[in-house]
Amino acid sequence: MLETVYRFLEKHVPEAIPLPFTRIYDLFARTRLMKDFYREVASEVASEIYSGKILDVGTGPGYLPIEIAKLAPNIEVIGIDLSNDMVRIARKNAEKAKLLEKVKFMVENANEMTFEDSLFDLVISTGSLHHWKRPIRIINEIYRVFKDEGNAWIFDLRSDIPK
Numbered sequence: 070m071l072e073t074v075y076r077f078l079e080k081h082v083p084e085a086i087p088l089p090f091t092r093i094y095d096l097f098a099r100t101r102l103m104k105d106f107y108r109e110v111a112s113e114v115a116s117e118i119y120s121g122k123i124l125d126v127g128t129g130p131g132y133l134p135i136e137i138a139k140l141a142p143n144i145e146v147i148g149i150d151l152s153n154d155m156v157r158i159a160r161k162n163a164e165k166a167k168l169l170e171k172v173k174f175m176v177e178n179a180n181e182m183t184f185e186d187s188l189f190d191l192v193i194s195t196g197s198l199h200h201w202k203r204p205i206r207i208i209n210e211i212y213r214v215f216k217d218e219g220n221a222w223i224f225d226l227r228s229d230i231p232k
Contacts, residue, residue, distance in 0.1 A: 085151035111136035121190035127197020131159025
């Protein structure tokens, strides 16, 4: 029964934020509340990791990778999102911040990432977990792509994930 529900959701409900809601989300992400949140998370990241690779799953408009790149010059940050428009917005935001060489944004499905195993020192996700139709599948993919000594930090308001 549960498998049938998952198949229905995957077929009929988008996991990515569709247009025009991508533009609305970008406006929300620019609010003082969200900018402060991204700066705080970026500061935590920069205090823990000095060099290496970080993956931001569900990057949206890319503000977190941009903030990390400002604080940690030896970190390569890759942001992925299912939405073409979100990735387009993230690239424009990185260009505006003059950080296009330090951060990369890609359209990528977190359910089946194309990255090799054990590539990232940290995988981070802020505010996308509630969009994931199959969170366990994505968490398994996150586990696969971070290094043995790596970590995953997932920030979200979703409370129904099994422990």
